[in-house]
Amino acid sequence: MRKKLIKENQKLLNFLRLVVDALIIAFSYLLAFDLRFDDTRSPLIKHGIIAAPIGYFRTPEDYYSLLILLIPCYLILYRMMGMYDPKRTAGRRSELWGLIKANAFGLIYCVAVLYLIKEPDFARLFLVIFATTNLTLDYIFRLIVMRILKQMRRSGMNLKHILLVGYSRTAEGYIDRLRVHPEWGYKVHGILDDSHAVGDSYRQINIIGSIAALEKLLATNEFDEIAITLSIDEFAKLERIVAVCEKSGVHTKFIPDYNHIIPTKPYTEDLDGLPVIHVRHVPLSSSFNNIIKRTVDIFGSLVAIILFSIPMIIVACIVKITSPGPLIFKQTRIGLHNREFQMYKFRSMRVQTEKEEKKAWTTQNDPRVTPIGKFMRKTNIDELPQLFNVLKGDMSMVGPRPERPYFVDKFKEDIPRYMIKHQVRPGMTGWAQVNGYRGDTSITKRIQCDLYYVENWTLLLDFKILFLTFFGRSVNKNAY
DSSP, rough: OOOHHHHHHHHHHHHHHHHHHHHHHHHHHHHHHHHOOOTTTOOOHHHHHHHHOOSSSSOHHHHHHHHHHHHHHHHHHHHTTHHHHHHHOHHHHHHHHHHHHHHOOOHHHHHHHHHHHHHHHHHOHHHHHHHHHHHHHHHHHHHHHHHHHHHHHTTOOSOEEEEEESHHHHHHHHHHHHHHGGOOEEEEEEOOOSSTTHHHHHHTTTEEEEEGGGGHHHTTOSSSEEEEEEOOGGGGGGGHHHHHHHHHHHHEOOOOOOOTTTTTTOOEEEEEEEEEEEEEOOOOGGGHHHHHHHHHHHHHHHHHHHHHHHHHHHHHHHHHSSSOOEEEEEEEEOGGGGEEEEHHHHHHHOOHHHHHHTTTTOTTTTTTTTTHHHHEEEEEETGTTHHHHHHHHHHHEEEEOOHHHHHHHHHHHHTTTTGGGGGEEEEEEEEHHHHTTSSEEEEEEEHHHHHHHHOOOOOHHHHHHHHHHOOOOOTTTOOO
């Protein structure tokens, strides 16, 4: 009965969404027509934002006839973009992104139809106003629906009733997340497990029987979903459990207990029908992404060298005058694919022996730092010569900071997943640095930031890090 009610509610909700979407499309289209062409009512024309039309390009009837083709097209696009799929755990951004894609394809459809029927005189600005209005109104409508549904679920309505099969760390993590997000509307009725006694519980969710009881419980038709949360040493039972669930027709999902082995989000590759799980997704392993990033690095380093050439000459003179020793400090660091390279910096410390140099990071009030060196390190001026490292290809503008071989050998034994950072080029600045993890700070937190960057790289993330490097508050934190 519960399952039937949930499905009927979802069908009703989808029908209402479809009707409202059709009304919004029609309203946006008519409003766009008024905004573009009605010089007596359009605020865009009255305030001089757009020019009043010198006669209509086409008759109003021609524009209205296109609307008949437009509504079914947009509704089909919404369906293709998953706008009517259940989205209990989806956020506002995924909803917005789906609408943006649907409206973009809708505009392409409009242009294609007008081209095919040889109607070149439709106003392009009208189509842009329509798409913008439709996107805005539909997004507001969906935000309201999401808000109402979340409030209903928090109050105990529109719930999905779940049974967990297998007690494990994954089961605990799953329950934890559902408790934190009551707006998702999931109610866990119990756990089936062979290794724990009936009556044992986790966060008031009880073990209600052994896995053998699954078939009998499914016959009651009380559950909307079965979540398989077996511990990794019980995976041999998986095939039998899935067979029982599919026999009953209940929706089943499998939450694998391998987070301690594969601690990040893996991705799968289809090898002629055989799914292959890659332990770690590294976007920069793609040749295309690598070329794009390298192109930006070359262009950015050349522009920066030109812009900072005079400040670098001034700093070089000051360093040479105020402290005896070489102008440029070269130090061996570990870079892409664990290869060593010489990293350049303006010398900000007194000359040291190699033994002194490698034994520790710089700390607050470090006596080795020269007076001008303190200023350079605080403002990152000492790192400007690394622009030449970027130009050579040893480094990138953005990436995990490279470390000395001594510390790499030490950390790779002590810090899990430390060496993953070397799958991308090291950077002049990085996600860890803009979050305040530089110098004598937590190496574990720093590696967490580096891994996030390695697995979530986008060009937009690089630009965000560069922006925060210049204008953020945390980047110079702990720079001694």
